[in-house]
Amino acid sequence: MFLIISPYQNSRLAYVAILISKFLNCEVKIQKHLPSNQVPFLCYADTNYCNAKIFIASNGLLLEKHIRPIEMLWDTDLQCLLAFKNKSTFGFDVFSAMFFHVTRYEEYLIQARDDLGRFKVLNAVLFKNNLVKTPLVDLHLLMLQEAIFQCFPQFSTGVKQYQYLPSMDIDIAFDYLGRDLKRNIGAALNDIYKLKLANLWKRILVNFGLAKDPAFIFNKVLSTPILYFIHTGKYGAFDKSCGFNHPEYLNFIKNIPRNSIAIHPSFQSYLAISIIKSEIEKLEKLSGKQITKSRQHFIKLILPESYQMLIQLGITDDYSMGWPNMSGYRAGTAMSYPFFDLTTNELTNLTIHPFMWMDTHYIFNNDLTLEDGLREFEEFKQHCKRIGVPFIPIFHNNHFKIARYTVFLDLLNSTL
Ligand SMILES: [Zn+2]
Numbered sequence: 399m400f401l402i403i404s405p406y407q408n409s410r411l412a413y414v415a416i417l418i419s420k421f422l423n424c425e426v427k428i429q430k431h432l433p434s435n436q437v438p439f440l441c442y443a444d445t446n447y448c449n450a451k452i453f454i455a456s457n458g459l460l461l462e463k464h465i466r467p468i469e470m471l472w473d474t475d476l477q478c479l480l481a482f483k484n485k486s487t488f489g490f491d492v493f494s495a496m497f498f499h500v501t502r503y504e505e506y507l508i509q510a511r512d513d514l515g516r517f518k519v520l521n522a523v524l525f526k527n528n529l530v531k532t533p534l535v536d537l538h539l540l541m542l543q544e545a546i547f548q549c550f551p552q553f554s555t556g557v558k559q560y561q562y563l564p565s566m567d568i569d570i571a572f573d574y575l576g577r578d579l580k581r582n583i584g585a586a587l588n589d590i591y592k593l594k595l596a597n598l599w600k601r602i603l604v605n606f607g608l609a610k611d612p613a614f615i616f617n618k619v620l621s622t623p624i625l626y627f628i629h630t631g632k633y634g635a636f637d638k639s640c641g642f643n644h645p646e647y648l649n650f651i652k653n654i655p656r657n658s659i660a661i662h663p664s665f666q667s668y669l670a671i672s673i674i675k676s677e678i679e680k681l682e683k684l685s686g687k688q689i690t691k692s693r694q695h696f697i698k699l700i701l702p703e704s705y706q707m708l709i710q711l712g713i714t715d716d717y718s719m720g721w722p723n724m725s726g727y728r729a730g731t732a733m734s735y736p737f738f739d740l741t742t743n744e745l746t747n748l749t750i751h752p753f754m755w756m757d758t759h760y761i762f763n764n765d766l767t768l769e770d771g772l773r774e775f776e777e778f779k780q781h782c783k784r785i786g787v788p789f790i791p792i793f794h795n796n797h798f799k800i801a802r803y804t805v806f807l808d809l810l811n812s813t814l
Contacts (some may be wrong), residue, residue, distance in 0.1 A: 400426045400546065400553070400656035403432055403448045410460040411442065413738050413745055414493045417500060420733060421539040421785070422546075423556030424718055429445045434570070440548035442493060446486075451549040452542075454597025455486035459494035461601070463504050463743045468498070472527045479523070481554045487545065492538050494618050499524070499535050501738045505701045511584025513594035514636075515668070517699055530686040531774075535730035536785055552625060558786025562779070564810050565625040565717060565753075567662050568791045569638060569695065573796065574604040581633070612799035613809070616650050621740065622811050626654055626716070630680040631673070636696060639664070642684065659716070660691035668733060671707045693714045693792075695721035702739045702814050709737075709748050720753035723763060725752055725774050732778070733787045743748060754778045756792035758805050775809055 402423065403551035404417055411428060421424040429436075432439065432448050441450035459468075459482070471480040471488070482491040495736030497503070505517045514519045519525050524534060535768065546553050571684045579587065582605070589598035603609040609731070628651065629639040641647040651659070661681050678689050692713045694704060699718045708716060716737070720728050729752055739749040755778050775791060782789035 399427065399437055400586050400611045401433070401437050402426065402428045402442050403430070403439050403450065404442040404458070406442070408461065408463075409744055410462075410497060410738075411493070412498055413501075414460065414735075414766075417496060417535075417720065417733075417735055417743070417763045418539065418542065420735060421536075422543060423558050424554075424653065425570055425788075428554050438553040439636075440487075440546075444722075451487075452545050454488065454491060455484040457482050457484055457494050459491070459514070459740040460497060460528075465503070466471055467507060468503070470523050470526075473524065474527070477527075477529065477537075477673075481646050487809065488541065492542065496535050496538055496730075497738075500688040501736060502701055502729060502741055504739060505742050514696060514698060515700070516722060517700070519555055519658075519724050519726075519728075522728070524727070525724075529730075530724060531725035531777075531784075533727050533730060533732055533781055535727075536732060536781070540729075540785070543698050551757040560783045560786050562813070563625060563788045563790045564617075564622060564793060565627065565693070565790055566795055567627045567629070567695070568795055568808075569629050569662070570613055570796050571639070571647045572611045572644070573799070574601045575611045575614070576644040577648060580798065581640070613796040614646065615795050615798050618798075618807065618809060623658065623659060624793075627660045627662035627691075628681055629662040629664055629695055630663070630677045630684070631695070634666050635665070636665035643766070648684065651681075652686060654685065654687075656687045659687055659689065659714075660693065661689050662693055664695050665698060668694075669689040669700065669703055669707070669751055671710065674707060677713055678713075687782075689713075699790055702737075702741050703748070704798050705737050705748055706739065709746055712736060714747060715751060717753060718778055719750045720756065720792075723759070725755050725759045725766070725778075728752065732782050732789070751788070751790055753792055757793075757794055757797055757803070761797055761803065768805065772809070 415428055440452035441448050442454045446453040468481055473480050473483055476490050478490045478495045482494045506523050526528050604611050613673045631637045641704055661678050663674045681689050692708055697718055734749055734751045737750050739745045739746055760766045779789045792809050797803050
């Protein structure tokens with residue numbers, strides 16, 4: 399057990415205690431006074447009133463109940479906001495810093511959005527300070543853990559288990575099959591109009607059963623346990639799911655184990671709870687399983703509304719916490735953690751599972767090459783191994799057909 403000795407008792411400090419408890423994998427309690435028995439502890443207060451070897455002075459953020467503007471000036475020596483700098487063991491209020499990054503406090507403050515309505519990575523304080531690829535919160539927690547080990551040599555943490563948990567978004571199950579006649583003819587006419595004759599020929603071969611559909615690769619990954627996020631939304635500009643009348647796809651969906659199937663709420667379902675609900679119900683009907691996991695299509699996630707809606711619909715685990723267009727740590731951590739809603743100032747029952755690596759980061763981003771993709775995959779994986787948490791990269795079934803991206807299929811199937 400580890401103790402935080404503090405005069406404060408509130409939901410924000412309790413939340414930070416949960417983060418520390420998850421990281422150390424041991425019980426963390428908050429108490430006002432030191433007990434008589436010898437328990438490793440630190441002091442979180444205005445003054446070090448219990449003569450702790452580890453003292454973290456509070457800069458106030460955890461004592462507040464509301465969201466307020468914070469000046470985003472950065473201290474490059476301490477790697478924290480200037481607002482958290484103070485005179486205590488680490489030189490800053492590391493609890494407030496962790497709370498700020500993990501709750502995504504800045505996403506409640508900055509209203510600017512990209513052209514698809516998402517928070518822009520360019521506005522993130524970690525991006526502006528060249529720390530998107532740095533697991534800053536995990537480094538804070540490692541620093542805290544090291545200090546605890548030094549001050550309390552008898553202290554031991556619980557064992558945490560690294561796990562390779564590849565995931566796949568199925569936006570489009572088939573390139574050519576599984577569409578009604580109208581959509582098929584429309585697509586063929588489009589091929590002719592754009593002179594995509596090779597594509598038209600492939601479409602004909604696949605539709606007449608003379609070639610396999612290139613996007614339907616699920617038989618190549620059967621031996622790999624994958625967490626599947628299935629798009630069941632209606633057709634639209636950013637929603638192209640198909641195949642729900644195709645026996646092969648239906649059979650595949652029915653055979654996904656309960657723990658490995660999740661919803662991929664459509665672009666159109668954004669902030670429309672009745673649409674998300676109908677998409678979940680459709681997947682539950684198709685699979686015969688209760689759906690409790692989710693990841694937003696196009697990572698169209700807005701805090702706190704997206705999470706509030708998912709919670710209302712019985713979702714317990716979300717996998718959208720990452721950047722849509724860039725690899726890296728959106729919340730500064732690779733560790734799964736509960737969602738804290740800053741508008742209600744309360745902990746929720748939703749668990750957030752961050753992702754750092756997605757195949758499209760390297761397919762659609764001109765600044766990153768395929769080699770960057772392989773290198774960063776290894777780097778993120780090594781970090782997850784170091785801190786003993788699952789590594790959850792994102793793949794898409796419809797990109798492997800392109801010869802140069804088959805390396806991602808090897809990555810997906812690798813046993814790491
Ligand atoms: Zn998607």
